Amino acid sequence: MTEPEAFGHARAFGLLPWLVNGTLDATERDAVEQHARTCIVCRRELKEQRHLKAIVGEQPTIHISAHVGLAELDRRLDAKPAVSRGAREWGGWYAALQPFAFATAAGIALLAFLLWLTPLPEIGADRYQTLATEAAGEAKLIDVVFAQQTTAAEMATLLAEVDGEIVAGPSAVGRYSVRIASGRVNDTQLLRIVDRLAADARVRFVAPSLAELPP
Amino acid sequence: MDQELKRPIRARFSDDNADLALLARVANGDREALRDLYGTYYHPLLRFIYRITGRLDLAQEGVNDVMLVVWRSGSSFGRRSTVSTWIMGIAYRKALKLLAASRRWTSRLASDPIEDLVERSALGVEHSDDDDLRDLLDEALRHLSAEHRAVVELTYFYGCSYEEIAVIAACPVNTVKTRMFHARAKLKTLLPALGKGPL
Numbered sequence: 001m002t003e004p005e006a007f008g009h010a011r012a013f014g015l016l017p018w019l020v021n022g023t024l025d026a027t028e029r030d031a032v033e034q035h036a037r038t039c040i041v042c043r044r045e046l047k048e049q050r051h052l053k054a055i056v057g058e059q060p061t062i063h064i065s066a067h068v069g070l071a072e073l074d075r076r077l078d079a080k081p082a083v084s085r086g087a088r089e090w091g092g093w094y095a096a097l098q099p100f101a102f103a104t105a106a107g108i109a110l111l112a113f114l115l116w117l118t119p120l121p122e123i124g125a126d127r128y129q130t131l132a133t134e135a136a137g138e139a140k141l142i143d144v145v146f147a148q149q150t151t152a153a154e155m156a157t158l159l160a161e162v163d164g165e166i167v168a169g170p171s172a173v174g175r176y177s178v179r180i181a182s183g184r185v186n187d188t189q190l191l192r193i194v195d196r197l198a199a200d201a202r203v204r205f206v207a208p209s210l211a212e213l214p215p
Numbered sequence: 216m217d218q219e220l221k222r223p224i225r226a227r228f229s230d231d232n233a234d235l236a237l238l239a240r241v242a243n244g245d246r247e248a249l250r251d252l253y254g255t256y257y258h259p260l261l262r263f264i265y266r267i268t269g270r271l272d273l274a275q276e277g278v279n280d281v282m283l284v285v286w287r288s289g290s291s292f293g294r295r296s297t298v299s300t301w302i303m304g305i306a307y308r309k310a311l312k313l314l315a316a317s318r319r320w321t322s323r324l325a326s327d328p329i330e331d332l333v334e335r336s337a338l339g340v341e342h343s344d345d346d347d348l349r350d351l352l353d354e355a356l357r358h359l360s361a362e363h364r365a366v367v368e369l370t371y372f373y374g375c376s377y378e379e380i381a382v383i384a385a386c387p388v389n390t391v392k393t394r395m396f397h398a399r400a401k402l403k404t405l406l407p408a409l410g411k412g413p414l
Contacts, residue, residue, distance in 0.1 A: 014392050015377075017399070023376035052402070055352055056371035064275070066257035070250060073279045077246070077286065 007031040013042055020049045079168040140190045141167070141209035144176045150202040158200060162193045177209055229255055234298035242290035253282055259373070260306050266368045267310035267361045270317065277313050281306045296382050304383040307365060314361055355405040363398040366391060
């Protein structure tokens with residue numbers, strides 16, 4: 001049997017947590033144990049590490065049933081097909097509305113022209129921001145719950161105004177995850193969008209989402 | 216980070232062969248296999264993410280975020296580590312992101328001042344038992360950084376080697392050792408009672 005490689009104090013001391021949890025390989029384990037046999041500091045530390053491991057290991061696990069989480073995961077996984085079904089239904093509506101397409105397009109063009117003519121409120125220099133003055137952010141998610149009587153068309157219009165697109169939902173409580181898609185907004189801009197939506201009577205709840213953007 | 220493991224993970228909650236079989240089915244779009252994997256990993260992930268974020272709501276959300284990634288990326292699993300190390304790595308990144316997001320949008324409840332904790336730990340030595348110490352440790356862990364908490368948890372609870380932790384945290388092994396060194400030093404300061412326990 002070969003003698004274990006001699007470890008200096010610092011190296012052996014640093015490896016004690018993994019000696020205690022039993023994951024050091026045989027060479028390291030033997031070397032650390034050999035050092036600890038003659039080092040009072042490491043022997044004391046080893047005792048403390050064992051105690052710490054016992055305390056952490058005995059900390060109670062959180063007892064929450066996985067069923068609720070699993071149901072939520074199922075909803076999230078099913079969200080995309082649900083959107084597709086919705087899109088198919090929308091497709092039918094579009095077909096029915098096709099004869100009115102020209103009138104609708106003309107109306108939108110007129111509205112856009114009137115908006116273009118409307119003078120913009122003066123913005124103070126301190127509030128004026130460009131991508132050059134503030135780093136552009138990334139696409140962001142917000143959570144939105146619409147008022148019950150809000151129609152799908154109204155939802156679409158509202159979200160279009162903020163460059164938003166629904167990426168998931170509705171959840172059991174009617175929450176949609178909305179990606180502020182094309183804007184690549186920063187936090188300040190995102191808060192403005194949230195404020196804008198919050199001011200609309202058709203929106204019951206809106207807040208930046210804590211969930212990560214889907215790929 | 217593509218770091219090969221010298222040894223297989225010894226996580227106490229899973230068997231790698233079983234996980235590999237389930238993951239192969241998940242990669243083929245088998246929802247039943249995803250449910251089985253979910254059942255195996257739900258509580259370990261919940262605890263781990265809760266330990267990092269300190270919030271149960273974020274932990275629950277994080278578990279599903281992780282399993283969504285597993286669902287979408289199961290086919291890209293490269294077997295450079297065990298399945299559990301891969302999944303814990305996803306959980307680690309999700310937990311840090313959730314924590315960062317929650318800090319950005321909400322004001323986190325401040326934990327007790329460090330001095331109170333040290334004083335209570337020192338006072339408790341004479342008559343404290345491990346239950347008291349567990350409570351104090353909970354509090355002490357909140358004074359560590361999320362990265363340091365993760366190393367402590369992965370080492371002492373999940374029984375991970377330092378190489379596995381390096382894969383999970385996507386950092387060099389020396390960084391893992393350094394984080395553990397600092398975490399131990401801080402815990403020693405915060406919990407004088409720890410060094411005077413049984414054994």
